[in-house]
Amino acid sequence: MAGVRADIQVAVDQYLELYAEAKKMEKKLEALRQVIEAYMKENGLDQVEHTDRRGHIQLIVQQRPITTSRYTTYDAAEISSLLPPNVRKKCIVEVIDKDKLEALAKLGEVSADVLSRKQTNSSVSWVVRYQK
Incomplete structure (x- = not known):
């Protein structure tokens, strides 16, 4: 070249x-x-060792919060003023602010029962540890 x-x-x-x-x-x-x-x-089995014990493979089941970027693409306040009311009702939705809800729970304003309703997905992490 x-x-x-x-x-x-x-x-x-x-x-x-x-x-x-x-x-x-x-x-x-x-x-x-x-x-x-x-x-x-x-x-x-949650773990399997290397034959000579130099390492292992482990599966760890975790509960992860359900998250989505569906509601984060546009600024609701900015878009709201640009939409007619009938269209605004169709695309602007109310969502729970997780951080605020959990902060209010720490202050005693929200019961533990409310927090126990947090939605999660179960996932499995694949962990590999190996020594040379």
């Missing part, structure tokens, strides 16, 4: 070759993960 220094061209070539290898490795890792994770879930 004209205009590219030789050392830069070598670096680009090496980078692209390593990138391709990394992608292949990522696919292999993902395939292995699918097999291991399915086995662990089927057998109720």
